[in-house]
Amino acid sequence: MCLEMRTVEWDNFSGEVRMIDQRLLPTELRIVAYRDYRQVASAIRDMVVRGAPAIGAAAGFGLALAANQSSSQSRERLLADLESAADELRAARPTAANLDWALNRILGKIADADAQTQELKQLVLSEAQRIADEDIAINQQMARYGAELIKDGDTVIHHCNTGALATVDWGTALGVIRMAHEQGKRIHVLVDETRPRLQGARLTAWELTQYKIPYDIISDGAAGFFLHSGQVQKVFFGGDRMAANGDVANKIGTYMLALAAHDNRVPVYCVVPTSTIDLSLEHGGMIPIEERSPREVLDLQVDGHAVMPDGASARNPAFDVTPHRLLTAVVTEKGVIYPPLMENISMILSKGISG
DSSP, X not given: OOSSSOSEEEETTTTEEEEEOTTSTTTOOOEEEESSHHHHHHHHHTTSSOSHHHHHHHHHHHHHHHHHHOOOXXXXXXXXXXXXXXXHHHTTOTTOHHHHHHHHHHHHHHHTOOOOHHHHHHHHHHHHHHHHHHHHHHHHHHHHHHHTTOOTTOEEEEOSOOBXXXXXXXXXXXXXXXXXXXXXXXXXXXXXXXXXXXXXXXIIHHHHHHHTOOEEEEOGGGHHHHHHTTOOSEEEEOOSEEETTSOEEEETTHHHHHXXXXXXXXXXXXXXXXXXXXXXXXXXXXXXXXXOOTHHHHTOEETTEEOSXXXXXXXXXXXXXXXXXXXXXXXXXXXXXXXXXXXXXXXXXXXXXXX
């Protein structure tokens, strides 16, 4: 990120979790700090922090706060306190696989450790910090693999925000675009607004401005026009949870974008770390889909005036599932995975194959 901080980080001096309040961008860059894991859970739920990898790192640091908050003197009671805190953090945003993955990784680490309370508390923090540090290295490795898929002169449609703001730093799908740009490739990005919270128009456009990558913001419904008229060469997006067969849950609107791209024979690439792949789920129909408050839809204003009629109702699923048949390939830190996705995802994850 073109900033002197990570999206989410631990302050050793104050013992706080610090993060960018993404609800205020692009008009204000504000750093918020939390000392209570319940505040971190609220920050995840209210989208102060968002993006699957960033949520995972935030949850890890939230668990470190829970360890510091616990007054338990026994190992057993401390572990029980951490399990309780993890349950509250998990419930904040159920679709994001990285949230559950990060918490399970830390809880598994301390459960296996031959240590008592103070050592366990330090172990929670060190493992959370390791997750955050690894995220940056993983993103940059994904970016190197993914940048090979982009040619000089390509126009790319990008949905939602998958840049440094959605991760600890660098980004997933937007990180691929950034890497290609830094390699000297001339790229133009069509940025889906990504309604109803406008993560594309607010956050992705802000990041692209920092990186000096040319872009145009388009309404979500305009993507089909640009794809059908031959003005787009690639589609890139991230993912919040991928099932074992390659079906992927991502920000609402991704499915329609992938359908339009597939119909117009435009390659569709999903960029996710392997921590986002949930092998326990056979297909995308098993992914829990978060439905957020209707107010996010109903409170839209134009020129200071409400758009919706009084008494209107709304539905607001935050994610949809894109079937694996619509994906050209999946970019991970272990390499680019091509169909058949279920077979190749399983092979790469189980054997640790890279390349």
